[in-house]
Amino acid sequence: MALLTKDFLAKLESLEIVSRRIRRGRFRGERRSARRGASVEFADHRPYGRGDDLRFLDWPLYARLGMLMTKLFHDEEDLAVHLVLDRSASMDFGEPSKLLHAKRIVAALGYVALLGANRVSFWSPGAGSSGDCDLRDLRSTRNAERLLQAIESLPADSRHETGAPGAGSTLLGEPLRRWIGTRRPRGVVVIASDFLHRDGAWEHLRPLVRGGLEVHAVRVQDRDEIEPQVEGDLRILDSEDGSGADVTVTPALLDLYERARLEYDRRLEEFCRSRQVSLAATVTDEPFEKLVLEVLRIRGLVA
Amino acid sequence: MSFLFPLGMAALGALAPLVALYLLKQKRTEQVVPAAFLWTEAMEDLRASSLFQRFRAPLLFVLQAASVILCALAAAGASLDLDLGSKPRRLLVLLDRSASMQATDGGEGRTRFDAARDAALELVDGLRGEDEMMLVAFDRKSEVLQTFTTDGDRLRKVLAAVGPRDLPTRPAQAVETAVSFARQGRAWDVEIIVLSDGCTPEALPHVPFPVRYAALGTSGDNQGIAAVEVSRQGGEDAQCFVRIENGHDAPAKRTAVLRRGAEVLDARVVEMEPGADATAVFELPSSPGTAEMSVSLEGKDVLPADDRAHFLLRDEAPRTGFVVRAEPSVHFDPAKVQRLRPGLALVGVTLAEAEAALAAGTKVDFVCWDRTAPTRLWDVPAQMFIACLPPGAGLSDAGVMEDPVIIDWHRTHLVTSRCQFDDVLVHEAMRVAGHERSLPLIESTGGPLALLVPVPGRDVLVVAFDPSRSNLWLKLSWPLFLANSMNHLLAGAARDGEESHLPTGTAVTLDLRPPVAVTRPRGEPLTLAAESDDAALPPFAATDAGGIWRFRGADGRESLRAFVLADADEIRCAPRTELVTGSATVASDPSGFRRNALLRDPLLFAALGILLLEWALWCGRR
Numbered sequence: 001m002a003l004l005t006k007d008f009l010a011k012l013e014s015l016e017i018v019s020r021r022i023r024r025g026r027f028r029g030e031r032r033s034a035r036r037g038a039s040v041e042f043a044d045h046r047p048y049g050r051g052d053d054l055r056f057l058d059w060p061l062y063a064r065l066g067m068l069m070t071k072l073f074h075d076e077e078d079l080a081v082h083l084v085l086d087r088s089a090s091m092d093f094g095e096p097s098k099l100l101h102a103k104r105i106v107a108a109l110g111y112v113a114l115l116g117a118n119r120v121s122f123w124s125p126g127a128g129s130s131g132d133c134d135l136r137d138l139r140s141t142r143n144a145e146r147l148l149q150a151i152e153s154l155p156a157d158s159r160h161e162t163g164a165p166g167a168g169s170t171l172l173g174e175p176l177r178r179w180i181g182t183r184r185p186r187g188v189v190v191i192a193s194d195f196l197h198r199d200g201a202w203e204h205l206r207p208l209v210r211g212g213l214e215v216h217a218v219r220v221q222d223r224d225e226i227e228p229q230v231e232g233d234l235r236i237l238d239s240e241d242g243s244g245a246d247v248t249v250t251p252a253l254l255d256l257y258e259r260a261r262l263e264y265d266r267r268l269e270e271f272c273r274s275r276q277v278s279l280a281a282t283v284t285d286e287p288f289e290k291l292v293l294e295v296l297r298i299r300g301l302v303a
Numbered sequence: 304m305s306f307l308f309p310l311g312m313a314a315l316g317a318l319a320p321l322v323a324l325y326l327l328k329q330k331r332t333e334q335v336v337p338a339a340f341l342w343t344e345a346m347e348d349l350r351a352s353s354l355f356q357r358f359r360a361p362l363l364f365v366l367q368a369a370s371v372i373l374c375a376l377a378a379a380g381a382s383l384d385l386d387l388g389s390k391p392r393r394l395l396v397l398l399d400r401s402a403s404m405q406a407t408d409g410g411e412g413r414t415r416f417d418a419a420r421d422a423a424l425e426l427v428d429g430l431r432g433e434d435e436m437m438l439v440a441f442d443r444k445s446e447v448l449q450t451f452t453t454d455g456d457r458l459r460k461v462l463a464a465v466g467p468r469d470l471p472t473r474p475a476q477a478v479e480t481a482v483s484f485a486r487q488g489r490a491w492d493v494e495i496i497v498l499s500d501g502c503t504p505e506a507l508p509h510v511p512f513p514v515r516y517a518a519l520g521t522s523g524d525n526q527g528i529a530a531v532e533v534s535r536q537g538g539e540d541a542q543c544f545v546r547i548e549n550g551h552d553a554p555a556k557r558t559a560v561l562r563r564g565a566e567v568l569d570a571r572v573v574e575m576e577p578g579a580d581a582t583a584v585f586e587l588p589s590s591p592g593t594a595e596m597s598v599s600l601e602g603k604d605v606l607p608a609d610d611r612a613h614f615l616l617r618d619e620a621p622r623t624g625f626v627v628r629a630e631p632s633v634h635f636d637p638a639k640v641q642r643l644r645p646g647l648a649l650v651g652v653t654l655a656e657a658e659a660a661l662a663a664g665t666k667v668d669f670v671c672w673d674r675t676a677p678t679r680l681w682d683v684p685a686q687m688f689i690a691c692l693p694p695g696a697g698l699s700d701a702g703v704m705e706d707p708v709i710i711d712w713h714r715t716h717l718v719t720s721r722c723q724f725d726d727v728l729v730h731e732a733m734r735v736a737g738h739e740r741s742l743p744l745i746e747s748t749g750g751p752l753a754l755l756v757p758v759p760g761r762d763v764l765v766v767a768f769d770p771s772r773s774n775l776w777l778k779l780s781w782p783l784f785l786a787n788s789m790n791h792l793l794a795g796a797a798r799d800g801e802e803s804h805l806p807t808g809t810a811v812t813l814d815l816r817p818p819v820a821v822t823r824p825r826g827e828p829l830t831l832a833a834e835s836d837d838a839a840l841p842p843f844a845a846t847d848a849g850g851i852w853r854f855r856g857a858d859g860r861e862s863l864r865a866f867v868l869a870d871a872d873e874i875r876c877a878p879r880t881e882l883v884t885g886s887a888t889v890a891s892d893p894s895g896f897r898r899n900a901l902l903r904d905p906l907l908f909a910a911l912g913i914l915l916l917e918w919a920l921w922c923g924r925r
Binding site: 091228237 | 331332333334335336337338339340341342343344345346348349923
């Protein structure tokens with residue numbers, strides 16, 4: 001498997017996806033559910049009702065108090081893990097590209113999720129002929145290969161050529177809103193993107209947060225975005241919407257760019273902090289294994 | 304603002320490639336980035352942080368265009384009008400074109416005349432609106448080149464056509480002409496501008512108008528031929544006396560070289576103290592016909608025009624003369640005198656006979672009025688007056704000097720050279736009054752006993768005593784004195800067409816059939832035509848160049864004339880820093896001629912500064 005090596009896959013077997021909250025699943029699984037169920041873990045009592053299984057009556061309690069109380073147990077269900085991969089044109093930058101880096105991270109997390117008997121969905125919106133990639137409710141490691149192959153085969157969106165605004169933007173904005181509206185996802189959402197958007201990526205994360213999802217944002221950046229290696233008189237073109245700006249790169253301009261970038265990052269981080277969205281940032285020249293094994297563990301996505 | 308060379312504005316054409324380059328440069332390298340909005344924000348911040356930055360993008364182009372425009376203005380000779388007077392000006396420019404203006408110290412390898420012309424052109428360029436300019440050139444005479452006009456192109460053409468001539472400087476007439484023209488322009492601001500080196504012996508008249516003067520030239524390092532005299536003693540080879548003057552304030556050593564055509568015949572080294580002169584004497588070889596001779600000074604000085612003198616050595620023509628006397632004299636026997644001066648046929652006549660013959664048009668070369676004064680001053684080339692005075696020469700008989708004692712005599716003059724007068728006893732002599740303009744040759748205690756008196760066109764010799772009433776005629780000095788006198792008088796009294804040379808500017812009468820083809824010394828051709836077929840040619844006066852002039856008549860007959868500058872005032876050509884007009888003194892102020900400040904240098908400096916600024920900005924952007 002090109003995205004992930006066998007050694008790395010072996011390391012992933014010790015990890016599992018962690019949800020900060022107990023959520024209802026759809027199928028039985030290995031996670032405690034908010035739903036009362038048939039696990040062995042006591043959860044609570046409730047007054048006995050007609051039709052309750054007599055096996056769950058708490059007889060010692062009846063002996064002491066003379067009240068018929070039925071024991072309730074936690075249920076164990078699967079966890080819905082939604083993996084969202086941004087493969088917009090802006091991700092097709094750097095060596096290795098941001099997209100490849102994000103693919104590896106998403107693939108690793110998907111694999112970890114499948115190992116944990118979670119219900120894994122993968123969605124990556126695409127423009128043009130490639131279209132959306134939407135894999136739903138993958139369970140068990142049998143689907144790991146399918147998932148990884150699907151991720152690996154995804155191309156980046158073609159860069160903006162026509163100049164029409166929004167033509168190259170495939171994740172943040174309308175596609176994400178549409179996905180939330182139609183899928184109404186529950187559980188954990190891991191979204192891997194560069195989170196670069198003219199209007200502020202956080203504005204497009206609000207629907208996710210409002211939907212009660214546990215959102216984990218993995219931000220992938222290229223070193224050139226942080227420290228641009230450009231000089232001279234340039235016409236800067238946006239890869240997604242084709243908008244341009246004539247710039248003459250000077251130290252002063254680079255300072256201002258740095259200031260604008262930091263301000264953008266600050267606002268993104270502030271949004272995430274205030275909305276309890278975990279944000280893990282990585283740069284493509286850093287090993288993605290480190291992100292998966294260390295950073296995401298620290299961020300509480302995996303344990 | 305005005306422009307000296309409007310065509311220089313064509314340099315604005317350089318803007319076209321600049322604009323093209325700018326437009327090409329506008330096609331920037333396209334750099335696709337993941338998100339351009341960060342750059343856009345940075346650019347907005349950059350523009351917001353500095354008003355200057357708002358204009359930064361086209362600023363470099365604007366600066367480059369500005370430097371091109373400034374260079375074009377400089378090339379077009381943009382100048383600023385400094386004289387903002389409301390009255391139109393009338394400039395009377397007196398342009399010196401005398402020989403000394405050929406001195407090569409006009410700056411930047413130019414002659415003084417070139418510098419004068421440039422100054423005049425500056426004045427032309429500075430004319431505004433109704434300003435008028437008049438050009439008067441002067442050397443030995445003045446000539447109105449252009450009357451008052453506002454037409455700058457016409458003035459420029461006139462200035463381009465005028466050049467210096469081998470003639471002395473006599474500016475008084477030009478100044479008088481200028482003043483008379485200036486009086487006609489009371490409605491204007493009249494100004495007389497003299498462009499000259501001021502090398503003139505003439506006193507200038509009072510000028511009741513503002514006068515500006517530019518002393519052109521810087522050096523007086525010059526030596527030149529001040530006089531050439533070809534003397535032929537009867538029956539002997541001719542001699543050439545060349546007087547060389549040192550106009551410099553340092554000793555000079557020059558070599559005078561005698562040539563026949565291009566053939567070098569002889570040379571003399573002459574050394575001169577500052578401001579002094581020296582004489583070189585050459586024996587001229589006899590040669591049949593007419594030989595074209597020249598004397599030149601080898602070496603360099605600032606004025607080459609006076610370093611060469613041409614003359615013609617001709618066969619001696621027979622001369623005739625009268626000895627006019629009331630009675631035979633022991634001291635002037637024509638037969639004996641004739642032996643002293645071979646080639647001179649003398650006839651003894653009475654006053655009546657002489658005057659009748661002269662009145663009838665008889666041409667004689669020499670007349671000795673021996674104790675018999677004529678009734679008028681006849682037009683005879685050489686005249687000698689013994690114990691009588693020439694009429695109309697300003698001399699008068701102031702009585703008799705009894706036993707005057709000779710105290711000195713001119714020991715270097717040709718007339719008295721090699722003569723001894725120290726033991727001569729004169730019994731009585733005329734006391735000559737009014738001899739201030741004369742050259743005394745023999746001085747006595749009572750006044751001059753022999754003197755050269757200038758009369759129109761020549762000098763006459765006056766001997767103020769009767770030699771027979773002295774012991775002079777018994778001495779050897781007397782025949783020597785007579786021979787010297789006749790040689791001197793006849794040397795300068797050649798018949799028309801037989802002179803060895805003439806001063807430049809002398810009008811000559813040509814006895815040739817018109818039309819006459821003239822070849823100037825430097826080979827330029829000229830044609831003289833008579834007013835009608837049977838009319839004689841008028842005197843030809845345009846002899847403004849030193850050298851041999853050739854005149855060829857329609858019948859093929861050729862006549863040669865040599866003209867020599869030979870003017871000591873031109874040799875002493877150090878520019879005078881002051882010009883005296885009447886009782887006023889005008890100091891030279893060449894810088895004051897620029898009514899228009901030429902902006903070339905400031906514009907070029909500004910363009911350079913802008914380019915440096917543009918370079919600094921460009922470097923700062925990187």
